[in-house]
Amino acid sequence: MRYRTDYSAALLACPPDVIEIAGWHLHYQAYSTHQCDTRAPVLMLGGAFQSFRSFAAEVDELLVEHPVILLDLPSQGGNLQLAPELGLEQLADLIAGFAEQLQLPPVMPIGLSYGSALAALFAVRHPQRCARLLLAGVTAFARPGARRLLEEGLALLDDGRNGEFAQGALTGLLNPLQLQDTGVAPVFRKALLRQIQRLSAAEVERYRQNSRRLLAFGGFSAHPQCPTLVLAGEHDHFTQPWEHAHFAAACTKADCVLIHHADHLAQFEQREACSALYRPFLSERPLPLRSPGSTPLASEQLLQLEKRCEPRHTPRQCQAWLQHADGQQWAVELSELGFFGGRLQGDLPRDLPLRGWQLSYADLPNQALLPLRHDDQGLAFVFPHTDAEASLALAERIYPAPLPAAACA
The missing domain is CATH 3.40.50.1820 (Alpha/Beta hydrolase fold, catalytic domain)
Structure with a gap:
């Protein structure tokens, strides 16, 4: 050399x-x-x-x-x-x-x-x-939530919904709840978002292949x-x-x-x-x-660290609606709610589609939702955060101190 x-x-x-x-x-x-x-x-x-x-x-x-x-x-x-x-x-x-x-x-x-x-x-x-x-x-x-988010990103790219993919990918890279603590400048966050939004067709294909490798591992x-x-x-x-x-x-x-x-x-x-x-x-x-x-x-x-990255609370208002893209909807109750996901109970079919779900809760914009586990404890889910305004509204609802608008933009 x-x-x-x-x-x-x-x-x-x-x-x-x-x-x-x-x-x-x-x-x-x-x-x-x-x-x-x-x-x-x-x-x-x-x-x-x-x-x-x-x-x-x-x-x-x-x-x-x-x-x-x-x-x-x-x-x-x-x-x-x-x-x-x-x-x-x-x-x-x-x-x-x-x-x-x-x-x-x-x-x-x-x-x-x-x-x-x-x-x-x-x-x-x-x-x-x-x-x-x-x-x-x-x-x-190996974590189911991470895999589901990666799979959803690939599905969004396949659907041509590159803007939603970029927003979700950005939330994965930069924790929007901790921007003040991590010191990430809004200009850096916006520049990274633009970079992901503007991926060329060749760059998108490379991302697909690399993500599929991780999922196949x-x-x-x-x-x-x-x-x-x-x-x-x-x-x-x-x-x-x-x-x-x-x-x-x-x-x-x-x-x-x-x-x-x-x-x-x-x-x-x-x-x-x-x-x-x-x-x-x-x-x-x-x-x-x-x-x-x-x-x-x-x-x-090393084997004793907390496995949840944010606290989950039972919301004061538990009633919500779970809607699917095929037009069906179910009345549900939220038993846990956080910015990144939660758990709900309802009379839901046992075999749920993996995609096409939205949660309608209180006066918030509808939140896209990805099911993880459906068992006797209810339905555990994660939010893919593909809509900046919906993510910001959710964060402001859950946490007393509102995030700056740049946090989810």
Whole structure:
């Protein structure tokens, strides 16, 4: 491997280097302080809607102590090659092929969101090629609510309802109830919404394929054995803190740290708190016992975290109507209600369609609803939050302090 030594953030927008493995194109950029560097490189694997330019600050900081490689596999980042036949496991194997072809020493992947699944699988399937592993936004996708939201997003895209898809995806990435705590500026939120709304046809197809890979993934039959650091945003309701903690508990040598004032995009929202942890971890130094902006979880806490990201209350007014797109409706009673979902009781048919539901409650705009479980306890459901005005009205009803209008816009 020959590294570039002239790094600047502007170079991240330049055409990448490309290698081919069995007909698949892998895009990368590689930087170091000297061309022939035998140290373990940091390997950046991003999530949906991220490109090399997303990591300008991280590359600049990491280069002080490490070579840095940014990698886009087929259908990832700026790599437009479609690969519907490849599963997550085959993509993880391509990372190993990349390392072999470029004769890299064992690498240190940083996997974020979608990239976390690829990085973790690479570490499991090719342990001799993985020195250390850092994950954030762990996408194991075993939680029924997360799967239903992902499936609904794909269905909306298939229906051509891209605006509703974008609104729901944005709510998954940025917790609208915690914008003041996470410090997400309205201008950033609106810019991200516009980016998702304006996905090209090719970008939409890549998103479909990547989401289908996650849904088809059967889960981890084994977990990483190398030193692993898992970072969880305390307000992440899409890949929740308890899921990060359970993943860390299953690893051989893992630490899990809760990042305060952060949600699914912890590494961007609380950059200093995250870098204060990954700098020593990647350099094989002990993690600080106390670090501003984060709390390490003790091993006995990993399987004890709360599995609900918000409190659910019995509303003062319980009566509501559940309506289906075919015209049928049922009188129901809400036993639990939160911004992200709830539970209701009613004389409902046992086999409910998966889509086409709306909840009519009090004086609120109708809320789109996705059924999860229907049993003796009633119907558990999640809100996909595909309508900004309806979401804002719901939030203002549930929480005493109204959210700013930008929260759900």
